[in-house]
């Protein structure tokens with residue numbers, strides 16, 4: 016390699032102030048700090064620690080939204096925290112056989128995640144201020160971008176505990192949660208193994224896709240030699256919000272999605288339906304305060320859907336397309352009346368989505384949805400490869416997600432317009448305390 | 460199909476005001492109009508017409524950016540207009556043999572494009588206010604979203620004029636521009652036919668990906684039976700700006716990209732390098748005021764790049780990674796000094812990208828770049844399927860794009876980290892006048 020100049024020339028620092036200014040309007044802190052050598056402005060944010068569950072550290076944006084989330088807390092961020100608009104989700108397989116190497120990587124991921132969520136570079140040296148003979152410890156495409164409310168949420172797949180032959184890979188089999196098993200094959204599943212499962216997962220959500228992509232890419236870079244990316248998925252528009260009062264976003268069927276989602280302020284509901292409690296699974300007490308994440312890549316038959324009459328579309332869902340009210344009347348957030356009779360049967364049809372997945376038909380079960388719309392180009396037949404990348408956090412997959420998904424797969428009128436192409440289940444450990452690494456309780 | 464209620468019940472209108480409010484902060488007009496039946500607020504924007512080349516109709520956003528662009532003008536919007544952050548690009552093949560049907564569809568596309576760019580529904584009825592027995596004429600996922608600076612830019616591929624056997628498909632062969640031929644095979648091209656070429660193209664750029672996706676999807680829906688989508692590509696972060704003074708965005712190699720791009724205010728440069736002049740090709744005078752679009756899907760070998768030393772990365776490009784200044788010194792926008800000698804050869808290496816593509820080594824040629832970063836998941840080997848979706852507008856592909864791409868493919872040090880997986884060339888007709896359809900001059 017050719018050397019251009021000695022690393023101590025002051026070139027970068029002067030460029031840095033030029034670089035940091037234009038894009039960073041009203042959002043602090045920025046990756047300016049990274050350019051200044053990794054020690055810059057971040058101190059000013061006041062990382063006092065001690066925040067509860069995924070709370071915001073700084074809150075200085077226009078809309079009163081937090082701009083920076085805390086990695087540390089009772090629960091991981093990215094579950095009940097406000098849903099950002101963009102997603103990069105990645106599943107990894109562990110390629111080492113060494114438990115120590117796995118732990119070491121989780122330690123490094125945790126350190127990097129803390130930095131990245133604060134809008135800092137992935138490593139302490141940064142993208143440009145190191146030795147010119149060395150690869151940088153950050154890839155640089157997020158220089159100058161604000162933290163963009165990045166959250167990173169980590170999970171463990173069933174195959175991390177025991178592989179297909181039942182081998183206990185990392186001396187973890189004894190601590191495998193009873194409910195952490197590969198999801199069953201549901202009716203109409205047409206799964207692509209290259210979009211399913213994985214030993215580990217990372218969900219990166221941010222307001223700027225470049226920031227989410229940057230985070231996943233740098234975690235993959237740090238994990239090189241220990242993990243290999245198995246599959247990844249970009250999402251561009253959230254389909255569910257967890258914030259009360261926020262306008263409900265829309266999925267690619269054109270319907271409001273997330274109306275009846277569990278919201279961040281429903282503490283009792285979160286405890287009942289999302290957070291694993293210590294008694295749930297005494298053999299896997301390390302998961303208390305964590306959750307399970309059910310992942311489903313659901314292709315929509317967009318072109319066929321678009322040719323269905325408005326009335327049919329509304330009856331498939333059980334809600335109006337405009338305002339999102341139940342077909343039984345009221346406003347968006349009114350409860351549906353499943354007993355109301357129309358001229359040809361219930362006004363909320365028996366095979367309507369909302370009827371089938373409603374708590375009243377699922378033993379009271381609710382789930383926290385956090386899905387995203389996706390478009391991955393188009394198929395050879397000219398159809399958009401598009402749909403809903405469904406993410407749901409639940410306390411008990413066996414009681415909440417699996418029966419609901421079964422009911423839907425068997426009876427939902429909407430199924431004709433869906434194709435399930437990816438699937439995975441992960442255990443989501445609780446939040447780490449400062450100084451710990453994510454998932455540490457599993458290894459100790 | 461089941462009928463739920465009579466279409467004249469007032470349910471939608473009351474829901475509409477509920478739906479339109481929360482998300483539509485400070486951006487007018489919104490798709491609220493669509494919900495109110497397609498006749499709503501848009502009159503208030505004052506579409507007086509008569510704007511020049513892709514100018515803004517409304518300018519009421521926070522940063523003084525226009526929020527709505529005009530479809531009509533000397534040139535199509537989406538070329539020299541300010542670059543938005545998100546892209547959905549689609550190539551279509553014409554499936555009808557009828558010239559009249561093709562023309563009729565272009566007419567409908569033009570009408571829809573005007574509506575969509577104003578934040579209105581794709582059709583006059585809208586997503587929810589029509590007959591419940593009919594499919595809506597808008598798919599609904601953009602209800603409530605602001606226009607988001609959407610631009611739609613249309614182009615014609617070589618295969619629209621003559622097919623592979625040389626057949627004159629639509630009586631257009633005689634008007635085919637001399638330079639509109641499939642791009643040659645460049646050294647190291649590894650093209651995927653399913654990501655290359657096409658009879659027509661539509662570039663949708665917007666600040667919100669949901670708005671760009673909504674536009675392409677509705678154009679595909681309108682074209683059903685006349686065209687079939689051949690391929691499509693999402694881009695999430697612009698890599699080039701056309702706005703002087705704007706912070707230069709970064710590509711996935713982490714470098715500022717677009718520094719020396721042609722900007723919207725360089726009228727003389729646009730005339731010299733971008734807009735086709737009437738004398739350029741007398742047999743294709745319909746293209747005057749238009750341009751050519753060279754499309755290259757360029758995969759980056761991200762994981763290998765990330766392991767290169769910082770100094771090597773900078774020498775591949777010929778610029779610093781932090782501030783983007785030429786390695787010969789100065790600031791980002793300083794001209795490089797190609798004669799400056801370092802200890803082991805020119806400071807701007809012979810095989811550096813910026814040297815090879817610089818006007819001084821390409822007969823003075825410049826191009827208007829408008830590319831986007833993309834990540835389409837990851838490969839079976841665990842590598843990100845990511846890179847730069849390169850879009851360049853030029854007046855003369857033979858003199859500007861092709862020699863530059865050849866020089867790069869033959870000598871560029873960066874080529875080791877690139878794989879060209881898609882390729883296409885389109886003729887971009889000039890802007891339409893109000894009442895005309897896009898490309899009308901070609902057919903008359």
Ligand code: HEM
Pocket residue numbers: 266268270271272273274275276311313315332334368369372373374381382402403405416419420423433
């Ligand atoms: C592409 C596939 C899907 C689409 C288009 C879709 C769409 C919708 C829509 C429009 C609603 C009504 C508004 C709301 O409360 O959010 C809804 C509600 C809901 N969906 Fe889905 N959904 C899909 C897949 C699933 C799956 C796979 C599950 C779980 C197995 C699920 C579970 C639920 C639940 C629990 C509700 C709330 C029901 C209530 O409490 O009223 N959905 N969905």
Ligand code: HEM
Pocket residue numbers: 710712714715716717718719720755757759776778812813816817818825826846847849860863864867877
């Ligand atoms: C993934 C592939 C590519 C990458 C990463 C890349 C990156 C860059 C970077 C970092 C710059 C310097 C900053 C600037 O002026 O924008 C640049 C400049 C430029 N690139 Fe590329 N580029 C790529 C492909 C291409 C291709 C295919 C062409 C055309 C054949 C091209 C033509 C240019 C031109 C004309 C300039 C400006 C040169 C000047 O006037 O100084 N690039 N590119």
